[in-house]
Amino acid sequence: MDVHRLLVFREIARAGSVAGAARTLGWTQPAVSQHLRHLERQAGTALVLRRPRGVRLTEAGEVLLRHADAIAVRLHAAADDLAALVQLREGTVRLAAFPSASATVVPAAMSLLGRRHPGVDVRLREAEPPEALALLAAGEADLAVTFAHAGQEPDEQPGLVRTAVGEDPVRLVLPRSHPHAAGGDEPVDLRTLAAEKWIAGCARCAASLLRTCREAGFTPDVRHGTDDYVVTQALIARGLGIGLLPRLALDAFTAPGVAVRPAAGLLPRTLHLVHPREADQIPAVRAAVRALRDTLAPARG
Amino acid sequence: MDVHRLLVFREIARAGSVAGAARTLGWTQPAVSQHLRHLERQAGTALVLRRPRGVRLTEAGEVLLRHADAIAVRLHAAADDLAALVQLREGTVRLAAFPSASATVVPAAMSLLGRRHPGVDVRLREAEPPEALALLAAGEADLAVTFAHAGQEPDEQPGLVRTAVGEDPVRLVLPRSHPHAAGGDEPVDLRTLAAEKWIAGCARCAASLLRTCREAGFTPDVRHGTDDYVVTQALIARGLGIGLLPRLALDAFTAPGVAVRPAAGLLPRTLHLVHPREADQIPAVRAAVRALRDTLAPARG
DNA sequence: GCACGGGTATAAGTATTCCTTTGGGGTCGG
DNA sequence: CCGACCCCAAAGGAATACTTATACCCGTGC
Numbered sequence: 078m079d080v081h082r083l084l085v086f087r088e089i090a091r092a093g094s095v096a097g098a099a100r101t102l103g104w105t106q107p108a109v110s111q112h113l114r115h116l117e118r119q120a121g122t123a124l125v126l127r128r129p130r131g132v133r134l135t136e137a138g139e140v141l142l143r144h145a146d147a148i149a150v151r152l153h154a155a156a157d158d159l160a161a162l163v164q165l166r167e168g169t170v171r172l173a174a175f176p177s178a179s180a181t182v183v184p185a186a187m188s189l190l191g192r193r194h195p196g197v198d199v200r201l202r203e204a205e206p207p208e209a210l211a212l213l214a215a216g217e218a219d220l221a222v223t224f225a226h227a228g229q230e231p232d233e234q235p236g237l238v239r240t241a242v243g244e245d246p247v248r249l250v251l252p253r254s255h256p257h258a259a260g261g262d263e264p265v266d267l268r269t270l271a272a273e274k275w276i277a278g279c280a281r282c283a284a285s286l287l288r289t290c291r292e293a294g295f296t297p298d299v300r301h302g303t304d305d306y307v308v309t310q311a312l313i314a315r316g317l318g319i320g321l322l323p324r325l326a327l328d329a330f331t332a333p334g335v336a337v338r339p340a341a342g343l344l345p346r347t348l349h350l351v352h353p354r355e356a357d358q359i360p361a362v363r364a365a366v367r368a369l370r371d372t373l374a375p376a377r378g
Numbered sequence: 379m380d381v382h383r384l385l386v387f388r389e390i391a392r393a394g395s396v397a398g399a400a401r402t403l404g405w406t407q408p409a410v411s412q413h414l415r416h417l418e419r420q421a422g423t424a425l426v427l428r429r430p431r432g433v434r435l436t437e438a439g440e441v442l443l444r445h446a447d448a449i450a451v452r453l454h455a456a457a458d459d460l461a462a463l464v465q466l467r468e469g470t471v472r473l474a475a476f477p478s479a480s481a482t483v484v485p486a487a488m489s490l491l492g493r494r495h496p497g498v499d500v501r502l503r504e505a506e507p508p509e510a511l512a513l514l515a516a517g518e519a520d521l522a523v524t525f526a527h528a529g530q531e532p533d534e535q536p537g538l539v540r541t542a543v544g545e546d547p548v549r550l551v552l553p554r555s556h557p558h559a560a561g562g563d564e565p566v567d568l569r570t571l572a573a574e575k576w577i578a579g580c581a582r583c584a585a586s587l588l589r590t591c592r593e594a595g596f597t598p599d600v601r602h603g604t605d606d607y608v609v610t611q612a613l614i615a616r617g618l619g620i621g622l623l624p625r626l627a628l629d630a631f632t633a634p635g636v637a638v639r640p641a642a643g644l645l646p647r648t649l650h651l652v653h654p655r656e657a658d659q660i661p662a663v664r665a666a667v668r669a670l671r672d673t674l675a676p677a678r679g
Numbered sequence: 680g681c682a683c684g685g686g687t688a689t690a691a692g693t694a695t696t697c698c699t700t701t702g703g704g705g706t707c708g709g
Numbered sequence: 710c711c712g713a714c715c716c717c718a719a720a721g722g723a724a725t726a727c728t729t730a731t732a733c734c735c736g737t738g739c
Binding site for chain 2: 078080081083084117120121122123126127128129133135136137140141144145147148151152154155156158159162163168169216235236353354355356358359360361
């Protein structure tokens with residue numbers, strides 16, 4: 078049972094004649110006639126009776142017409158649903174982002190996306206970069222916002238594409254009572270901090286800290302470790318150490334008891350958008366990427 | 379939105395991979411891959427994400443799959459319904475037949491058809507041949523049982539095909555009190571009846587009566603006219619005239635007060651089945667034709 | 680009565696679509 | 710690292726689809 082022929086048959090029934098169907102289809106009459114013949118052969122029964130002024134459906138033809146109509150309706154519904162997705166009148170993006178982005182640029186981007194495409198639904202899940210990549214690989218997220226510290230090769234996951242969308246500068250964070258707390262925008266010389274106690278972040282942040290200090294000529298005395306930038310700042314405010322934090326984290330939250338200074342030799346981290354290779358063919362994902370990029374562009378540099 | 383591609387896509391979704399769909403379809407993998415590519419181009423969005431061990435549907439793919447499933451269901455239903463009609467598990471035949479056939483061979487044929495194909499529904503409508511042809515032409519009947527007297531050209535309706543299926547001999551009907559009432563199977567000589575009063579039937583039957591008598595050398599004195607073979611016999615039984623009736627009418631009903639004799643020179647009428655030209659491509663009609671033919675065959679001659 | 684205009688079908692030829700073949704890239708598991 | 714399996718892209722032959730050309734049938738109107 079050939080579906081195309083069924084739809085041609087539907088036109089015949091609608092027009093009441095083979096020639097009429099040919100006109101509405103923009104074909105010649107024999108083309109439609111052949112379709113009808115093949116369909117009748119497949120069906121094993123006459124579907125129409127040829128009368129002087131056209132054709133008239135047989136019982137089998139009437140039965141077939143009802144099914145053909147139902148199929149045509151479904152086909153239109155499918156096209157409509159797809160159009161809604163393509164034109165971003167609906168759709169869902171499952172987004173994974175690391176905490177400090179989730180608190181700053183991601184909400185801003187979601188808001189922008191919501192203004193541009195009110196029908197698109199975004200579901201955010203907070204995840205550190207490795208977990209975010211795992212979510213993508215497992216098909217549980219469509220798009221991830223990740224970062225990599227300068228000089229660190231980000232793990233390349235097969236099938237995922239990564240695009241850099243901006244840099245997040247890293248700052249020195251000190252207790253307010255620290256001798257270097259004042260000084261404004263003047264870069265601090267890291268070598269003057271060789272004897273400090275340090276607080277490190279996640280594994281890759283800690284590696285970046287070690288590398289930076291080594292290039293400054295010393296090995297830091299790391300006393301504490303935590304992923305959480307609120308915890309980090311609480312420790313620092315109490316004078317339990319000093320640390321490095323990216324600007325996004327400080328934008329999200331800066332504790333009253335700490336001072337933030339730039340320092341020479343601090344390499345920024347790079348922000349990335351990651352998604353499955355063909356996911357940029359998905360309109361909602363593409364729109365989310367655009368919104369994130371547009372939001373992050375001012376943060377660049 | 380190409381329906382075939384939609385059904386191929388459905389196989390991809392079912393199999394979970396392009397290669398798997400190709401296996402179930404008996405095609406090569408690139409064939410299926412091209413269908414998918416075209417479908418995605420038409421849709422304007424990715425429908426699947428290519429993963430190491432196959433593909434995974436996107437949101438748009440899931441939406442499309444639901445519609446494709448619905449279409450496939452309808453398609454199977456259409457095939458099933460057609461099969462029921464073709465295999466005569468159901469179907470309707472609208473039959474038109476003239477009165478004496480409707481009382482004799484047609485019920486027998488309907489019974490035979492009902493035994494052969496219990497699912498086929500027959501609707502009988504009694505109609506003299508001209509009306510029966512009009513019903514066929516108007517599409518209100520599928521098959522007609524008609525007759526034509528020997529030597530009469532039946533009206534040829536365009537688009538209808540007529541097949542002779544037997545002959546119905548015509549008999550002389552007399553009052554029981556008539557001098558010729560006795561005599562059994564010995565043919566009566568019509569010329570001995572030139573002085574009788576006659577009762578004629580329908581227009582064409584009357585014409586046949588006139589022709590027969592003329593060939594016998596006289597013009598009949600037609601006193602009464604009626605289509606109805608019961609009325610005809612009532613008149614004859616009362617001695618109001620004599621007449622000719624076909625055997626089918628006498629099979630249906632023979633009045634107690636009449637005698638039936640063969641006569642030399644009485645030409646039989648021919649029974650016909652008439653239907654629209656392609657209606658023999660309709661299984662239920664074909665089955666009804668067979669049943670009628672099988673029932674009429676013994677009546678032949 | 681016969682040409683005309685509507686409808687139908689069939690036959691043959693050209694186009695197009697479809698599927699296969701071939702070759703190559705990517706990822707997983709031994 | 711190789712083999713198995715998945716995917717894609719490009720090119721060619723085969724099948725299908727549509728057109729052209731022709732003929733038939735029926736109702737109508739000159």
